Amino acid sequence: MEEFEEFTQAQKLRNVRYDVRGPIAEEAARLEQAGHRITKLNIGNMAPFGFEAPDSILVDMIKNLPTAQGYSDSKGIYSARTAVAQYYQTKGMKDADVEDVILGNGVSELITMTLQALINPGDEILIPAPDYPLWTGITALCQGTPVHYICDEYNHWWPDPEEIESKITSRTKALVLINPNNPTGAVYPREILEAMVDICRRHDIMLLADEIYEKITYDGAEMINACTLSDDVFTITFSGLSKTWRVAGFRSGWMYISGPKHRAKNYLEGLSLMSNLRMCPNVPAQHAIQTALGGYQSIDEFIYPGGRLYEQRNVAYKLLADIEGVQVEQMDGAMYLFPRLDPEIYPIENDEAFVIELLRQQKILVSHGRAFNWVDDQHFRLVALPAVEELEEAIAGIADFLAGYRDA
Numbered sequence: 351m352e353e354f355e356e357f358t359q360a361q362k363l364r365n366v367r368y369d370v371r372g373p374i375a376e377e378a379a380r381l382e383q384a385g386h387r388i389t390k391l392n393i394g395n396m397a398p399f400g401f402e403a404p405d406s407i408l409v410d411m412i413k414n415l416p417t418a419q420g421y422s423d424s425k426g427i428y429s430a431r432t433a434v435a436q437y438y439q440t441k442g443m444k445d446a447d448v449e450d451v452i453l454g455n456g457v458s459e460l461i462t463m464t465l466q467a468l469i470n471p472g473d474e475i476l477i478p479a480p481d482y483p484l485w486t487g488i489t490a491l492c493q494g495t496p497v498h499y500i501c502d503e504y505n506h507w508w509p510d511p512e513e514i515e516s517k518i519t520s521r522t523k524a525l526v527l528i529n530p531n532n533p534t535g536a537v538y539p540r541e542i543l544e545a546m547v548d549i550c551r552r553h554d555i556m557l558l559a560d561e562i563y564e565k566i567t568y569d570g571a572e573m574i575n576a577c578t579l580s581d582d583v584f585t586i587t588f589s590g591l592s593k594t595w596r597v598a599g600f601r602s603g604w605m606y607i608s609g610p611k612h613r614a615k616n617y618l619e620g621l622s623l624m625s626n627l628r629m630c631p632n633v634p635a636q637h638a639i640q641t642a643l644g645g646y647q648s649i650d651e652f653i654y655p656g657g658r659l660y661e662q663r664n665v666a667y668k669l670l671a672d673i674e675g676v677q678v679e680q681m682d683g684a685m686y687l688f689p690r691l692d693p694e695i696y697p698i699e700n701d702e703a704f705v706i707e708l709l710r711q712q713k714i715l716v717s718h719g720r721a722f723n724w725v726d727d728q729h730f731r732l733v734a735l736p737a738v739e740e741l742e743e744a745i746a747g748i749a750d751f752l753a754g755y756r757d758a
């Protein structure tokens with residue numbers, strides 16, 4: 351038989367990772383196929399845990415389906431883009447205009463477009479560690495260099511502006527900010543945000559603010575949109591419907607561009623080109639945006655005392671903190687905890703193997719810290735989305751597993 355060479359993936363994929371959906375998820379799928387029920391505390395997917403979308407959004411989409419059959423303008427439908435611009439006007443961005451808004455198939459697509467339009471091989475992007483790993487993955491895909499600044503778990507998981515600044519070089523193109531943060535649940539205070547904006551100002555780099563969890567904060571933690579802190583720093587703000595409005599499957603998000611756009615004409619042309627290349631975002635889902643932003647903010651029912659997210663967060667924190675050798679910072683926003691396992695008690699060599707073992711023994715799926723580009727093997731991320739009873743059961747399973755590890 352004739353020998354053929356194997357079809358191989360492009361070299362640019364060599365450094366691209368997205369381990370949240372990697373081997374751990376594959377092992378979970380294998381166990382499910384073998385008939386096991388897995389408790390999934392690994393992905394911030396709200397609907398399967400009973401956090402359903404407000405009816406108004408569904409009605410809006412259904413009503414608009416007949417007129418949503420064709421492509422839309424590649425940046426998105428006018429009514430939705432206007433609604434996004436008006437939303438940022440209410441935040442104090444009085445010049446926000448429809449032309450400053452591009453809609454996307456989720457924030458994920460917009461992150462991809464933004465970085466593809468920006469990065470030349472070898473350019474550096476400052477990204478938090480731990481991070482939402484798409485930022486690092488797409489930077490690598492674009493043959494850029496992700497440079498991680500370390501968020502401090504002994505200081506609420508906040509970044510240290512001095513450390514960020516020390517990592518700036520002549521190749522640095524942008525500073526990524528994720529606030530509220532996935533995977534740590536941190537919400538950044540004004541001083542730190544102002545310092546980050548100032549770093550961008552002084553080093554003439556752009557600020558990329560991923561604020562998809564902006565409406566999910568607890569106990570009065572103040573969420574400040576980074577774009578409101580300056581009018582002289584070129585800023586792109588990302589948000590969307592996946593979390594606050596619980597419709598991750600609709601794939602609907604937006605980006606809002608602010609600051610000195612006259613200095614970014616060429617880059618903005620690149621972004622328009624990227625927008626044209628993908629034709630347009632999913633049109634039915636765009637119709638939900640206006641109602642989402644302007645309608646009843648149903649997320650509030652979940653985040654105040656007595657609300658599901660609030661109560662689950664408290665239970666998850668308390669039960670984790672009670673386990674010997676587990677140190678955990680309570681989240682101020684989003685829906686994730688990123689506990690540390692004391693290395694004296696749990697000397698973990700490979701955190702991915704560790705969570706796979708937890709999965710095999712307890713049928714509980716969490717994500718390992720390195721999947722978020724964290725720097726050691728002592729962390730995992732837990733998604734506090736299951737109802738209290740299921741969470742209690744799952745964390746008891748984690749505690750059992752850790753007790754076994756200690757005794758081994």
Ligand code: PLP
Pocket residue numbers: 394455456457458459482528531532560562589590591592598601602603
């Ligand atoms: N940014 C952050 C910080 C996230 O946590 C997520 C999803 O988990 C996304 C972006 C992607 O969101 P989307 O569903 O809009 O693509």
